[in-house]
Amino acid sequence: MHFEKDSPNEALDPQLDRLLSRKPVVASNDFLARLHDRLAAEDAKGAAAWKQPVDSVDVRIDQLLASKPATARPDFLARLRQRLGREESQETTATPRLIRFPTPRWAVAAVAVFALGLATWTQIERNSGQETPSLASHSAADAVLSVDNAHTYDPEITQILALAQNLDPNQELRSLDADRLQSFLLSSY
């Protein structure tokens, strides 16, 4: 099939061919150097490769991987190399150590207070479950009423305890403490 025969201006063919075949542009003198720089900028590993002798182990790995169709994708080795390089650098910098989390001092103090409080509360609750109901859980009138029950021991001491408790109704005086105090006072008589 001779397309040129169909041309309306066959006289132009030689001129056109001359224009088409021309290569008027010549590469800059530093084209290759700039290309090297660009490769180096794009790939740090590539940058090192331009300046260092090629590692024969690397070449062998490349050949082995490239021989398998599954790993023959153009970017496979590049990504693998990048990943291996990254892991290698992590291994060289990593040393066995305990993992420590930065903890503010106030948090340590808060935890200690909380633990102490929890222990105290647990102990109190346990005791309150075994002992008589606390005075603090009742109103002042209840306190007086409960102290009234203690008249069998000593009306005067019971009166003192009731007055002391009623001076500050918000103060928590557990029944255990009241009993202990009363026992102590009674024993001192």
Added chain:
Amino acid sequence: MDETNPYKDDPDVNCMLRLQAGDLKAFDEIVLRWQNPLINYFHRSIQPREQAEDLAQMVFIRVYKAASGYEPRAKFSTYLFQIARHHLINHYRHQSRRPLDIQDPADIQAVSPEDSTIALNDLEAIFEKTLEHLPENQRTAILLLKQQELSYQEIAEIMDASEGAVKTWIFRARQFLKQALKDFV
């Protein structure tokens, strides 16, 4: 290298295999041999020249990065211009300044001598301006044939088309260029 490799006599294929084995000098040999053809191929499609050089460098970077997985399945020129055309089309897409689809040259307004931009009476300048009006597939096909002296079969491989389609594109390109240049020659 494999003795059954049909491209074993292609020096550039040998360079690629050497590069694959770690010989970086082989890459330089490829660049020095192909930098001018590649830059001129781009220069006929895009301006300014610096942009043509930039695209040529991107092609070589692609070649370098792909070397590890390279398999000689075609002549190196076919492989190289496949990558080059891919970059050119991507460039057009990013620039959105060139028609990528097939466009009938008859529909394109031919460049006239009165056009102020081409009143330089410089045939080379007129020719460049006219080439720009060609659809990408026609321009690439005729440049690969005439400028790079590739065969129809190679061009068809590069452009992922049939040889018949390539011949049609080249014929239409010639028709258009002749029509546009007849008043200047």
